Amino acid sequence: MSPLPSSLLSDTALIFGRYARQTLSSKFQVLFGVLMPLLFLFFFGPLLTDLPLDPKTDSWQILVPGLLLQLALLGASFAGFSLLIEKQTGVLERMRVTPVSRPALLLGRVLRDAALFVFQAVLLVLAALVMGLRAPLGGVLVGFAFVGVLAAALASLSYALAMNVSTPQEFGPVINALTMPAMLLSGLVLPMTLAPGWLDLLSHLVPLRFLVDAVRAGYVGDYASAAMLYGVLTAAALAALSLTVGARVFRGADA
Amino acid sequence: MAIISTAGLARSFSTKRGTVDAVRGIDLTVRAGEILGLLGPNGAGKTTTLRMLTTLLAPTGGAATVAGFDLVREPARVRRRIGYVAQAGGVDPQLSVREELITQARLYRLTKAEAALRAEELAHDLDLSDLLDRACVTLSGGQRRRLDIAMGLTHHPEVLFLDEPTTGLDPGSRAGLWDLVRRVRDEHGTTVVLTTHYLDEADELSDRLVVVDRGVVAAEGTPAALKSEYGGSPGASLQDTFLAITGRAPAPDDAIPVAV
Numbered sequence: 430m431s432p433l434p435s436s437l438l439s440d441t442a443l444i445f446g447r448y449a450r451q452t453l454s455s456k457f458q459v460l461f462g463v464l465m466p467l468l469f470l471f472f473f474g475p476l477l478t479d480l481p482l483d484p485k486t487d488s489w490q491i492l493v494p495g496l497l498l499q500l501a502l503l504g505a506s507f508a509g510f511s512l513l514i515e516k517q518t519g520v521l522e523r524m525r526v527t528p529v530s531r532p533a534l535l536l537g538r539v540l541r542d543a544a545l546f547v548f549q550a551v552l553l554v555l556a557a558l559v560m561g562l563r564a565p566l567g568g569v570l571v572g573f574a575f576v577g578v579l580a581a582a583l584a585s586l587s588y589a590l591a592m593n594v595s596t597p598q599e600f601g602p603v604i605n606a607l608t609m610p611a612m613l614l615s616g617l618v619l620p621m622t623l624a625p626g627w628l629d630l631l632s633h634l635v636p637l638r639f640l641v642d643a644v645r646a647g648y649v650g651d652y653a654s655a656a657m658l659y660g661v662l663t664a665a666a667l668a669a670l671s672l673t674v675g676a677r678v679f680r681g682a683d684a
Numbered sequence: 685m686a687i688i689s690t691a692g693l694a695r696s697f698s699t700k701r702g703t704v705d706a707v708r709g710i711d712l713t714v715r716a717g718e719i720l721g722l723l724g725p726n727g728a729g730k731t732t733t734l735r736m737l738t739t740l741l742a743p744t745g746g747a748a749t750v751a752g753f754d755l756v757r758e759p760a761r762v763r764r765r766i767g768y769v770a771q772a773g774g775v776d777p778q779l780s781v782r783e784e785l786i787t788q789a790r791l792y793r794l795t796k797a798e799a800a801l802r803a804e805e806l807a808h809d810l811d812l813s814d815l816l817d818r819a820c821v822t823l824s825g826g827q828r829r830r831l832d833i834a835m836g837l838t839h840h841p842e843v844l845f846l847d848e849p850t851t852g853l854d855p856g857s858r859a860g861l862w863d864l865v866r867r868v869r870d871e872h873g874t875t876v877v878l879t880t881h882y883l884d885e886a887d888e889l890s891d892r893l894v895v896v897d898r899g900v901v902a903a904e905g906t907p908a909a910l911k912s913e914y915g916g917s918p919g920a921s922l923q924d925t926f927l928a929i930t931g932r933a934p935a936p937d938d939a940i941p942v943a944v
Contacts, residue, residue: 436793440791443787443790451778454778518774518776518777519771519773519774519775520774520775521774522768522772522774523768523770523773523774523775523788523835524791525740526763526767526768527763527788527791527839528760528791528792528793
C-alpha cells in the first residue's frame with residue numbers, strides 16, 4: 430500500500446504549505462526563536478573578543494557557528510509540541526483518516542521547520558555582521574545548510590516522540606534532558622579545544638560536536654578540512670537516521 | 685447489501701498493569717444506506733471500534749471489510765471511501781473555515797480549483813457560507829459541528845462515521861444535527877455509523893441499534909425490537925431496555941466521554 434512517489438511529493442508540498450502559512454501568520458512564532466541567540470550575541474559575544482580562543486580566528490567566527498546550531502537545536506527539538514496540540518484538537522487524526530501519504534505528514538512539517546530555522550539563522554547572521562562578524566560567503570552558506578539539516582533531523586525525532594506520548598508533561602522534560610547536555614558537550618558556546626582531555630573525548634560522543642566544528646571550519650574558509658568532512662558525514666547520517674525513525678513512526682497504524 | 689462487516693474484531697492494549705481488552709470481539713453487519721447507532725456505557729469500546737473501522741487503530745484480532753475493502757490489507761482504499769468525524773472534531777482553531785475545507789479537499793487529492801469549488805459547495809450545503817472567512821475558533825458549538833461534518837463529507841464518502849456527534853451541543857443544535865444526518869443519508873444514500881450514549885439520540889436517529897458492552901455486542905436490532913425483546917413491550921423506555929441489556933445505565937449524568 431505504499432503511496433506513489435508523486436503523491437508523496439504533492440502531499441508533502443500541501444502539508445508544507447499549510448504549516449508555512451500557519452507560521453507566517455504568527456510573527457511571534459517567526460521571530461521568537463531568534464531571541465535567545467541574539468541575547469547571547471549581544472551580551473555574551475563581546476566578552477570573547479579579547480580572549481585568546483584561537484590565534485588564527487576572530488571570536489565571532491567561533492561564537493556565531495555555535496549560536497546557529499544552538500538555534501536549530503533548541504528550536505527544532507521542541508517542534509513536537511505543535512503536534513501534541515494537534516493531537517488534542519483532533520487535527521492529526523482528521524488528516525490520518527484521509528488518503529494523504531503518511532510520510533508526507535511528517536515531511537511537510539519538517540520542511541517547514543527547516544525553512545523557519547534557516548530564516549532565523551539568516552537574521553542572526555545579519556545581526557552578527559553588525560556586531561563585527563566577518564566570514565567568507567561560502568562558509569556562511571554552508572552554515573545555513575547545516576542549520577537546515579540539523580533542524581530537519583531534530584524536528585523529525587521530536588515529532589516521533591510526540592507521536593508516542595500524550596501530554597506536554599511527558600514531552601518537555603525528555604527534550605530538556607537531552608538538549609541541555611547536547612548543548613554543553615558539543616562546545617556550542619565555547620569551543621571544545623579549550624576543554625581538558627576527558628571532556629574533549631566525551632564531546633566526541635555527541636554528534637553535534639562534529640557539526641559545529643564543521644561550521645566553524647566553514648566560517649574560516651577551511652572547506653577541505655577533515656572537520657568539514659566529518660561534519661558533513663555526521664549531519665547526513667543523523668538526518669537519514671532521524672527521518673527514517675520519523676517516517677516509520679508516522680507510517681505506523683497506531684501512532 | 686453489507687457495506688461493513690466485521691468478525692471478531694478485537695483490540696487490546698498493553699499497559700503497565702497488563703493487557704487491557706478494550707474491544708473483545710465485535711461481529712457487525714451494516715447495510716448500505718442505514719443509520720446505525722452504536723450505543724454503550726463509557727468504556728464499552730465504542731470509540732475504539734470506530735477508530736479501528738476508520739483505519740486509525742490496527743485491530744489485534746478479527747477481520748473487517750469496510751466499503752468493499754479489507755480493513756487491514758487495504759487501508760488506503762478504505763480511507764478514500766469513508767469519512768470520520770472524531771469527538772474532538774479536527775479543525776485548527778486559528779485557521780479560517782475556507783482554508784480548512786480547501787485543505788481537506790486537497791488531502792483527498794482534488795486540484796486547487798476543484799477544492800475551492802468543493803469548499804463553496806459544502807459551505808452552501810451545510811449552511812456555512814457566511815462563515816467561510818471566519819476563524820474556526822469563532823464558531824458556535826453547532827456551527828463547529830456542521831463544519832466538522834462538512835470536512836467528513838468532502839469526498840462524498842460511502843460511509844460516514846460520527847463519534848459522539850452531539851456531545852456538548854444545546855438541544856436546538858442537536859435537533860438540527862439529527863436533521864442534517866438524516867438529510868445526508870436521504871440525499872446521498874450515505875451509510876452513517878454513529879456512537880452515542882444519549883438514549884434519545886439513539887432512539888430518534890438510528891434505524892438500527894447495536895448495544896456494545898464490555899467490548900462485545902450485547903444486543904442489536906431496531907429500537908422498537910430491542911424494547912420489545914428486552915424492555916418487555918414496544919412501548920418500554922429505551923432507558924429500561926438499556927438497563928435490561930447491560931445491567932447499568934448508559935452513562936452517569938455528569939460523565940465525560942472517554943476516548944481510548
